[in-house]
Amino acid sequence: MKKTFKSLLVIATTSILLIGCESYDFGSTGVDTNNPVEAIPSSLLTGAQSKLVGTVSLSGTATPSLYVQHLSQTQYTEESRYQTINFNWNAVGSGGGFDGSVNFYNKVLINLAKIIELNTNEDTKADVASYGSNNNQIAVAKLMWAYYFQWATDRWGMLPYSEAFGGVSASKAKYDSQEEIYDDLFTKIDEALAQMDNGAGPQGDILFSGDMTLWAKFGQTLKMNMAIRLAKVYPSSGGYAATKFNQAMAGSIASVSENIMFPSISNDAYDNPYQDDYVDLGRADECLSDVLVNRMDALNDPRLPMFGEPAITTGTFVGLRYGWEGAGSVPNDDVSFMNDDLIKNGERALPMYTFAQISFNKAEAALLGWISGSSQAYYEEAIAASMAQWGVSSADSDAYLLEADIVYDAANAMNQIAEQKWLALFYQPYEAWAEWRRLDYPVLTPAVDALLGNSIPVRHGYPAAERNQNQANYEAAVAAQGADGLFTKLWWDVN
Numbered sequence: 001m002k003k004t005f006k007s008l009l010v011i012a013t014t015s016i017l018l019i020g021c022e023s024y025d026f027g028s029t030g031v032d033t034n035n036p037v038e039a040i041p042s043s044l045l046t047g048a049q050s051k052l053v054g055t056v057s058l059s060g061t062a063t064p065s066l067y068v069q070h071l072s073q074t075q076y077t078e079e080s081r082y083q084t085i086n087f088n089w090n091a092v093g094s095g096g097g098f099d100g101s102v103n104f105y106n107k108v109l110i111n112l113a114k115i116i117e118l119n120t121n122e123d124t125k126a127d128v129a130s131y132g133s134n135n136n137q138i139a140v141a142k143l144m145w146a147y148y149f150q151w152a153t154d155r156w157g158m159l160p161y162s163e164a165f166g167g168v169s170a171s172k173a174k175y176d177s178q179e180e181i182y183d184d185l186f187t188k189i190d191e192a193l194a195q196m197d198n199g200a201g202p203q204g205d206i207l208f209s210g211d212m213t214l215w216a217k218f219g220q221t222l223k224m225n226m227a228i229r230l231a232k233v234y235p236s237s238g239g240y241a242a243t244k245f246n247q248a249m250a251g252s253i254a255s256v257s258e259n260i261m262f263p264s265i266s267n268d269a270y271d272n273p274y275q276d277d278y279v280d281l282g283r284a285d286e287c288l289s290d291v292l293v294n295r296m297d298a299l300n301d302p303r304l305p306m307f308g309e310p311a312i313t314t315g316t317f318v319g320l321r322y323g324w325e326g327a328g329s330v331p332n333d334d335v336s337f338m339n340d341d342l343i344k345n346g347e348r349a350l351p352m353y354t355f356a357q358i359s360f361n362k363a364e365a366a367l368l369g370w371i372s373g374s375s376q377a378y379y380e381e382a383i384a385a386s387m388a389q390w391g392v393s394s395a396d397s398d399a400y401l402l403e404a405d406i407v408y409d410a411a412n413a414m415n416q417i418a419e420q421k422w423l424a425l426f427y428q429p430y431e432a433w434a435e436w437r438r439l440d441y442p443v444l445t446p447a448v449d450a451l452l453g454n455s456i457p458v459r460h461g462y463p464a465a466e467r468n469q470n471q472a473n474y475e476a477a478v479a480a481q482g483a484d485g486l487f488t489k490l491w492w493d494v495n
Contacts, residue, residue: 041115041131042204048111048144049206050270054102055151055430056262056350059273061087062286064429067457068422068436069444072289072320074335075328082452085461085485089152105164108148113165115141133199136212139192140202143219146185146192150226153181154434155460157490158477160470171469175477178491182226186244189223193251206263218260220251221353228361229438232494235368242370249362249371253355256388261349271346278343288336291444293319296423300403302396303387307426308336323447342427351428356386360421367413376408379417386424415441437493457486458493 054060065071066080073080089104102108118124119134119141131137153159160173161181193216201210208214227245234241253260264272268280277283288308296304297317304317311318312333320327320335341348359382366375380401387397400406409416418441425432436444437458446456461484466474474484482488 039114039118041118041128041137041202044111044115044204045137045140045144045202046204046206048108048115048141049204051102051104051108052147052207052262052352053273053350055148056352056428057273058286058429059276060102062429063087063457063460064433065286068429068432069289069291069322070426070429070432071286071292071338072322072324073285073327074287074320074330074332076285077323077325077327077449078451080323081325081447081450082457082486085452086464087155087460088463088465089156090463102148104148104152105160109145109165112141112145112148131204132202132210133197135195135197136199136210136215137202139196139212139219140205140215142188142192143215143222146188146219146226147222149181149185150222150229151430153178154229154430154490156462157459157488158481160473172473173470174473175480177480182230182492185226186223189219189226193219207260216251217253217258218353220248221253221260221358224248224252224358224361225353228364229434230492231364231368232438233492237369242365242368245361245365245370249365252358253353256355256385259351259355259389260353262352263349264347266347268346272343272348272350274338274343275346275348278337279346284332284337286338287332288317288319288338289322290319291322292426293317293336295442299405300400301423302392302400303390303423303426306339306390306392307342308339311336321448323449325449351389354385354389354424354428356382356389356424357421357428357431359385360417360424363417364414367417375413375417376410379408379413379420382417382424383420386420414439418442437490440495453485453487455487458489459486461485 058065061079061084062071062073063079063084066073071080078084089102090106116138118128119137125134128134128137149159149161158175158177159181161176161184163173196212196216201208201212201215203210208218224245227241227248230241230244236242264270268276277285293304293308295301296307308317310316313331314334317336318334320330337343359378362371362373363375363378363382365371366373366378383401383406384397387394387400392400406416406420418435418439421435421439422432422442425435436442444456446454462474462477478484481491
């Protein structure tokens with residue numbers, strides 16, 4: 001499984017790049033990015049990072065949290081009933097900075113490729129070193145590249161990759177397999193970690209303010225999380241995935257205080273996107289699902305008040321029937337919505353990776369024999385970390401670990417890990433969907449009034465325009481991967 005792509009991070013022309021530039025409030029570049037005269041690395045990085053909001057929240061589409069049945073739709077229930085097949089990777093939202101539209105190829109990747117070009121080209125690298133050491137700017141761009149591409153390939157599967165920014169038109173690029181993409185992303189991460197130096201971190205960095213120690217933790221955490229995603233493809237101890245996992249584990253985040261969070265600020269253009277929907281627009285489209293609420297009730301899970309608000313009518317937690325066409329007939333006051341702090345606090349940070357998530361990864365790795373240590377100890381550590389993350393008291397956290405269904409059972413350990421990870425990944429929609437698909441637990445029932453299919457979606461369909469704009473390569477991808485619909489399993493999604 002070794003294939004090196006040599007043309008990925010090559011020149012993205014300035015004329016194309018400037019189409020994607022926007023004005024952002026982050027960083028102190030002193031540059032008017034509404035009227036750019038040259039490519040400014042700090043502005044490019046801020047622009048690329050600002051689109052992370054579309055990868056860590058429901059801004060843009062609520063489908064991941066609907067598919068895993070954390071949420072139900074109160075009205076306009078089509079998404080929870082699997083109506084939409086095709087999803088655009090270059091969608092452009094109507095708002096400012098954090099509008100939820102990732103604009104993947106046309107904005108984010110071009111910005112990152114340009115940062116690498118500017119810091120590599122002998123004619124420009126000395127000038128742009130004033131925005132951070134050349135090596136550190138390149139390293140951060142590579143890590144962002146790997147993060148975004150993993151998110152994308154875990155949604156769509158095969159993607160235009162090796163030719164996306166090479167000599168051929170991006171609109172005619174071939175699709176590479178997930179296996180090839182993952183392999184190259186691991187290479188990019190390793191290159192980034194190896195080339196970090198003691199120079200200044202990049203300006204315009206809204207995640208870690210140029211702190212390269214934190215970027216190293218991000219890279220190792222990303223690598224470790226990618227490795228566990230491949231556990232069913234390469235399950236053996238000492239194999240490909242286990243090796244990557246062990247390489248990254250020591251450098252990954254090691255406490256709740258190190259949770260990697262995407263920041264939101266009070267400026268309305270860059271605040272928590274949930275606040276835009278639920279407060280500014282007055283929408284109430286999604287509430288807690290009956291599946292989530294009923295299971296948390298059964299487990300006496302103390303996180304439920306942190307996840308949601310009691311229904312106004314009853315003062316108790318009430319989930320709405322999932323995937324039900326008639327959901328719009330239920331008054332909003334009769335069901336529980338997400339906790340006000342999650343959807344009405346404009347400055348609420350959004351989790352990218354958490355220590356709870358990483359500890360569940362370790363619990364699984366220990367169970368597989370990838371690492372030494374007790375799977376039970378990591379499992380309990382993960383639950384305690386999730387409780388701490390959500391502000392649960394240590395006494396309530398300890399009591400939860402004594403619940404009959406929570407006490408570690410070696411004969412059922414993998415299902416316990418999977419279910420508790422499903423709960424812990426609430427408010428991390430894409431990670432929750434990816435891990436539920438991979439682990440196949442908890443067992444979820446498809447929407448009762450599904451508009452399409454008789455199972456839960458396991459991928460997103462390619463942008464509809466691909467059929468015409470890139471027909472030959474699109475058809476080759478479909479022939480290799482399977483039908484371009486919601487129910488074709490991805491490469492790592494092995495039963």
